[in-house]
Amino acid sequence: MSKTVKYRLSKLMGKFTYNLFKILPTGGKSYPGYVFLKYAGINHLSDLADDQLQNGSILITGTNGKTTTTTMIIDLLSNDTNISKSVDNNTVYALTTSLLSKKSNIGVFEYGIRDIKHGQPDKVQKYLKPNGVIYTNISREHTQVLGVKNSFNDYIKAKTLLSQEMKDGLAVVNADDPNTCYIGQNKENDLHVIYYGICTEHVKDIFVPETIQCPSCGKTLKYTHNYVNQRGIYFCDCGFSRNKPDVCLTNFKIDENNMNLSVEGNVYNYTVKKDVSFNVSFKLPLFGVYNVYNVLASITAYSCFTPLPENIEVNVENYFNSLDFTILPPGRFxxxxxxxxxxxxxxxxxxxxxxxxxxxxxxxxxxxxxxxxxxxxxxxxxxxxxxxxxxxxxxxxxxxxxxxxxxxxxxxxxxxxxxxxxxxxxxxxxxxxxxxxxxxxxxxxxxxxxxxxxxxxxxxxxxxxxxxxxxxxxxxx
Incomplete structure (x- = not known):
């Protein structure tokens, strides 16, 4: 049996399973993808992505804010193009199920990697070939997966592998977070790296800063300003320091009912292959400062991948001005x-x-x-x-x-x-x-x-x- 026939039969089985399982409460989130990969093999994930996605895919990963950020990106991009999507996902099977679900212009997939063995980030990158990887932040979490304890360094490595071998495309990283900023700096010779962050002193952590290790040399980082936890303006004696953000929160004020934000950006749009600039202002419900980072990440990703950059300012302001608490995943604070x-x-x-x-x-x-x-x-x-x-x-x-x-x-x-x-x-x-x-x-x-x-x-x-x-x-x- 040739690989082509094997692939086509596996795709038919995966799609049949997807349509059959749609009636279940979970929608058969992982099993259709499992069926396809079991019979086709993970090497045919690239064929499936090529068949189903006209303009490639975007993966969103990190420790916090993945689901909210992914949802915001999906909502924004859906104004301008036809997308495939997956949220609250941390396996290649669920990702593959999303590919089987429909053909579209671009895929937007949350990918919450906990460890290398189960997340397979290197294989996902190799065979899916994403055009973009969006990083929220990386902090200590998920040190134990299925009873096996993993070090924080292994956790960072798992996240890093999702973009490590990319030679084309775009990485969107949080400049204020040392771990994601370091990932971005190491990719600047391979692809476009776009940094987002806070650029106003009106945001300040009320807690005493923790000791944070430099991701480059392991020494203690020095901070001139802390925004939230390890996110802030930092530098190390070894030369590592925070990048200047390309997308900046320039104004942040809280009144009785809302958070009022202004965001300015100058980014490379991968879809139209040119630089685009924008300046937006809007209000949000009292989500808390952390969700400001989700907003910045989603605006940055949207402005980098929309096929209609002329719509950025109108769509961003309309979307966020109408946002309410339903955007937050169930169970969140x-x-x-x-x-x-x-x-x-x-x-x-x-x-x-x-x-x-x-x-x-x-x-x-x-x-x-x-x-x-x-x-x-x-x-x-x-x-x-x-x-x-x-x-x-x-x-x-x-x-x-x-x-x-x-x-x-x-x-x-x-x-x-x-x-x-x-x-x-x-x-x-x-x-x-x-x-x-x-x-x-x-x-x-x-x-x-x-x-x-x-x-x-x-x-x-x-x-x-x-x-x-x-x-x-x-x-x-």
Whole structure:
């Protein structure tokens, strides 16, 4: 059987499986892609991409903000061209399913790599041949995958491999994040690298900066300004430093109901093969500063790949001026009221996210008298706990209630014992690993709390725990 016939039959089987599985609640997200790759082989991923995508694809990766950024890029590009899309995706099978779903001008795919073995970033890059890779940020998270612990250096390497062998196309990187900026600097001789970042002192981290290692030499980076966590203006004695952004947040002001932003950019548009400039101003709901980076990444990617660059300013302003909280994935951090209480609740499963959630909530707490219901990482996730602990130490809540966030109750109790050394008013609620028990248990803690302000964040399942708690509280009150 020739490779051509084998490929065509595999494609037919994959498409048949896709159409069959569309009736399922998950839409058969991964299995059709698995069927195609099982019989065709991953080397035929390039043939499938060539058949289904007229102008190639864009991959979005990073630690935080992937899903929101991908959704924004999809929404913006859909105004100008026909796209294939995939969000909340971290396997080559789900990506392949998206390719099987339809023919289009360009593919926009989230690709949340956790490790090299399961994410196969080098193979995805080799056979998919993306025209663009968009990096949000890279911070400590996902150190354990399917019971196997991976180092942070391995995690960075997995993200790097997605663009490492690219010799054509475009990389969009966060200039304010040292790890992604370093990836960009190492690709400047191979392709166009576009940097985005904050260029106003109106954004400043309220926490004491952490010690961040230089990605080039391993020494401690020096910062002249911290925007959010490790993102800021930095340099190292070895010569490594932050690149000047091509797309800049030039104005940032918060009023009672909105965040008001101005963004200026001068980028290379890969689709039309020329430089384009833009200057936009718009308002956003009170999403929190971290989502400003998602906005910058999406505007940068859109301006680099739209076939109609003359539409950039109008489309960007119209889109973001009409944006609301539905853009955020289910389970993400949100602030709302129930009788007598203001609650900030949602997933914060790495140090970066938990700190941002806390910052968002602290902006509205009128007094330093609040409870923190903290959902712990699992065993072998000590790095994540260390980052969480640093934030808890600086926040110094009036009360901390520790709840198991993942599987191990014993690990949660060990983390609780460490937190007790920092705060005298700490309690442990040993809720078993059962989704319904976790949901009702956390709701009970919220409702019985004597505090007006409550932060509820940490680790846990995004859809079946965090989103359920939020929805049930809203329905009840």
């Amino acid at each position: 949100e602030i709302f009221e129930i009788p007598g209480k203001i609650i900030g609740i949602g997933q914060g499963d790495n140090g970066d996210a938990l700190k941002v959630n806390s910052t968002f909530m602290k902006d509205i707490i009128s007094e330093n008298n609040f409870e923190f219901i903290y959902c712990t990482p699992d065993e072998h996730e000590e790095e994540i706990f260390e980052d969480h602990l640093n934030t808890l130490k600086q926040l110094n809540p009036s009360k901390i209630t520790v709840v198991p966030g993942r599987v191990s109750v014993k690990a949660a109790e060990n983390y609780f014992n460490q937190i007790k050394l920092l705060n005298t008013n700490v309690e442990f609620s040993a809720i078993d690993y059962n989704f319904e028990k976790r949901i009702t248990g956390i709701m009970d803690l919220i409702e019985k709390s004597e505090y007006k302000y409550i932060i509820v964040t940490g680790c846990g399942e995004e859809q079946v725990v965090w989103n359920q708690i939020k929805n049930r509280l809203k329905e009840k009150y």
